[in-house]
Amino acid sequence: MFIDRAKITIKAGSGGNGMSGFRREKYVPKGGPSGGDGGRGANVVLIGDASLNTLIDFRYKRQFKANSGAHGQTSNMHGRGAEDLLIKVPPGTLIKDEATGQVLGDITEPGQTVVVAKGGRGGRGNARFVNSVNRAPTFAELGEPGEERSLLLELKLLADVGLLGYPSVGKSSILSMVSAAKPEIAAYHFTTLSPVLGVVSIAAGQNFVLADIPGLIEGAHEGVGLGHDFLRHVERTKVLIHVLDVSGLEGRDPIDDFHKINNELKLYNERLFKRPQIIAANKMDLPEAQANYQRVAEYMTGLGHEIYPVSAATGDGLTALMQRAVQLLAEYVEEPAEIEAAKVYEARPEEAFAVKRDVDGAFVVEGEGIEKLVAMTRFGDEEGLRRFQSIWRKLGIDAELRTRGIQEGDTVRIHDMEFEFRP
CATH class of the missing domain: 2.70.210.12 (GTP1/OBG domain)
Incomplete structure (x- = not known):
């Protein structure tokens, strides 16, 4: 699991x-x-x-x-x-x-x-x-x-290359053909319910990790379907292989699928949308795909994307696709990390404290130094108690409580300890 x-x-x-x-x-x-x-x-x-x-x-x-x-x-x-x-x-x-x-x-x-x-x-x-x-x-x-x-x-999976696309476009079949991974494959949507990793070996020293990640649908950036479960694992990949079913047998247009998925990537993470992306035109062993390929190829080329005709069923074209993925990995330059808004920290001594009034009327004293002092003091030891009272006065807590109007018998609370105030 x-x-x-x-x-x-x-x-x-x-x-x-x-x-x-x-x-x-x-x-x-x-x-x-x-x-x-x-x-x-x-x-x-x-x-x-x-x-x-x-x-x-x-x-x-x-x-x-x-x-x-x-x-x-x-x-x-x-x-x-x-x-x-x-x-x-x-x-x-x-x-x-x-x-x-x-x-x-x-x-x-x-x-x-x-x-x-x-x-x-x-x-x-x-x-x-x-x-x-x-x-x-x-x-x-x-x-x-x-x-x-x-x-x-x-x-978040540490994969070099991620396979993305609609459910049932053939991502799992491609992974099983190019690596030793054995993902579950069936003719229904969302067969892959969890990411599957496989190692692709092109030649000596030319290996990379390929991830078959659960399919994406509209609204994924808002968590619809497998939404965030999918997108979280794509974040660390350096190269994306966008798998399209160019046969259109399920009644969907591959060009429309391409734009919908890229829109989800952009809405989720702009940096992810800009990752190198190559197109795998799958199911080319079918007559419908061959008839449709030219239109899809011309459109993708016009957008500046490389497209590779492949067949996960026969293995045709997969070697060239994987070799191109290796080249893109070698050329990949890590994007500079986004600079978060600067956080301003106020330097405060450990002895600093704050006094506030709780809903039950108790005076609550907060501060890292005083809370540590309470936790580390043996109150059953008379000399230890005197030391605590001495530090309490030196920190100015006694004076601050009097300024806040504390009266004899009022409760003072520090973390999980309560005291009854006595002048």
């Missing part, structure tokens, strides 16, 4: 907790703090694997959780960092964040990796907080939580 889209949930490993400990040795009666740091949590990494050609594995497993780092130990021993969680995907996989739509990566080569969720750093042990004022701190940090997100994976 060919699966070309998947949604998965990932969670990177949390950092290990820091240790609060003191040296306890026979001849060291007043040993100082010796709590070690926690280890870093594992990243979640997607890696290209040439042995895969579908996303079907994600149909059965959709949640992935990386290991957390080990906790710190006494005697200043740091916890072990966790090994990254590697998730294999086929080359050609586009990775998007579901919540924002942001493209996180595009894996096009075997072995290529993309870090999609970062593991949390390990919490610091109490030995890290020794200073001239506090010579024996008792508190240590908890490990930082790992990133968590939902991903949308889209597989």
Whole structure:
């Protein structure tokens, strides 16, 4: 089964907790703090694997959780960092964040990796907080939580040449004649419901990947029929072979078919429409095709397209067609990537925060720095709590809440923690 889209949930490993400990040795009666740091949590990494050609594995497993780092130990021993969680995907996989739509990566080569969720750093042990004022701190940090997100994976075939055309024009038959691929072939529309790849060998060193992609109909750019399922896989091809049924036995005009399909390409992606395109006039073994060929050939030549008379049934003309495809691939120049509108990012310190009022009346404090502080503080430890309150005041959060009109007993919410405000 060919699966070309998947949604998965990932969670990177949390950092290990820091240790609060003191040296306890026979001849060291007043040993100082010796709590070690926690280890870093594992990243979640997607890696290209040439042995895969579908996303079907994600149909059965959709949640992935990386290991957390080990906790710190006494005697200043740091916890072990966790090994990254590697998730294999086929080359050609586009990775998007579901919540924002942001493209996180595009894996096009075997072995290529993309870090999609970062593991949390390990919490610091109490030995890290020794200073001239506090010579024996008792508190240590908890490990930082790992990133968590939902991903949308889209597989776009990595084919050099794509066969396009209406259903039942003979694309699958052509692929079966020029390669070892065995697509399903029958005399009804949409026999090909999923893309099929075949390797075409012309001569030594002259090989390319040919894709038989599901047929196209009007409205495909809007998702009608197999619409986007077709067009997504054409995007990466360098050369297009447009297969036309010049016999007209199904009551359609091949010239009209040609324009309808190219219109769908243009509406979907202007760059795709401009790819090199050669015409395969198929079914030339039929008398109707021979009678119709001259009219179609003159029209296509007038548009500047090369046309090759072929017969998928007998194999006639296919060698010349494939040789021309090889030549066009050799001449192909990668189009410059479209320049996206520049994004302006405002530099903000990690300590920056924002205060807003929730619908239930609670004061919500947001900010990367304060949220990390909450996640990594041991609130059951009195010294750790005092440190949190000190940083809270230094950041100006207390003053900002008072400016917003907070009263004693009001609720303050930071991420998933709630506090009752006391002056």
